[in-house]
Amino acid sequence: MGTRTLLTAEEFDNYPFEEDKRYELDEGEMIEMTRPAYDHNRIVINLTFFLQVYFRSNQSGETLNSENLFALSPATRRSPDISVILGNRRKELRGAKVISIIPDIAVEVLSPSETPRMIHRKLTQYFEAGIKQVWIIDQPSRTVEIWNGPALPDRALGEDELLQSALLPDFQVEVAELFR
Numbered sequence: 561m562g563t564r565t566l567l568t569a570e571e572f573d574n575y576p577f578e579e580d581k582r583y584e585l586d587e588g589e590m591i592e593m594t595r596p597a598y599d600h601n602r603i604v605i606n607l608t609f610f611l612q613v614y615f616r617s618n619q620s621g622e623t624l625n626s627e628n629l630f631a632l633s634p635a636t637r638r639s640p641d642i643s644v645i646l647g648n649r650r651k652e653l654r655g656a657k658v659i660s661i662i663p664d665i666a667v668e669v670l671s672p673s674e675t676p677r678m679i680h681r682k683l684t685q686y687f688e689a690g691i692k693q694v695w696i697i698d699q700p701s702r703t704v705e706i707w708n709g710p711a712l713p714d715r716a717l718g719e720d721e722l723l724q725s726a727l728l729p730d731f732q733v734e735v736a737e738l739f740r
Contacts, residue, residue: 564589565589565590566588566589566590567585567588567589567590568588568635569585569631569634569635569637572585572590572637573637573657573658575590581593582595582626582627582639584629584637584638584639585635585636585637586636586638586681586685587633587635587636587685588635593639594671594673596641596669596671597671599699600641600669600671600699603669603697603699603738603739604625604626604641604642604667604669606737606738606739606740607642607667607697607733607738608623608625608642610731610733610737611623611642611644611731614728614730614731618730619648620646620647620728621644621645621646621647621664622644622645622649622650623642623643623644624642624643624644624645624659624663625641625642625643626639626640626641626642627639628643628659629657629658629659630643630658630659630660630661630662630663630689631658631659631660632662632685632686632688632689633685633688633689636685636689637658638666638682638685638686640663640666640667640668640686641667641668641669642665642666642667643663643665643666643667644663644664644665644666644667644727644728645661645663645664646664646727649661662689662690662691663691664691664692664693664727665691665692665693665694665695665725665727665728666686666691666693666694666695667694667695667696667697668682668694668695668696668697669697669699670696670697670698670699679696680710683707683710684710686710687707687709687710692708692727693706693707693708693725693727694706694707695707695723695725696713697738699739702718702719702735702736702739703716703717703718703719703735704716704717704723704735704738705717706723706725717735718735719734719735719736719739720734720735720736721734721735722734722735723735723738
């Protein structure tokens with residue numbers, strides 16, 4: 561097992577990271593994140609496109625990518641694959657390296673390296689921080705799970721179903737579109 565690097569949030573927020581690497585802080589432990597593969601990124605881009613079109617037409621929020629790091633707690637910094645922040649919060653976001661606003665929706669596209677334990681830990685951290693909904697996208701099964709709490713998903717959607725959320729009125733996209 562590799563060496564664990566423990567940092568305070570302040571140390572992490574000011575850490576001289578290598579430019580080509582991404583990190584998260586998991587309850588004080590610095591974790592180097594693996595770079596996602598093409599298929600993973602394609603799903604992220606597809607969903608981001610549909611969310612961007614939605615927000616361009618109704619001006620009710622915005623979509624951020626995994627380059628944005630969120631302060632979920634005093635010792636946890638996470639960067640979901642996609643984050644949705646509802647309302648007009650741009651002034652608060654300008655210039656932020658670490659975002660203190662808690663997203664309303666976090667989206668995670670599962671990576672082969674992520675274990676169920678790792679995903680459940682993230683889910684727990686997300687909901688404890690105040691995230692209202694988490695979407696888990698599983699590429700091999702071509703499904704999307706909608707979570708409104710860390711215990712069990714509220715819905716599991718197949719390719720022929722529509723991804724919708726009460727948090728995003730009138731937003732809908734066919735799940736199959738995410739995998740094209």
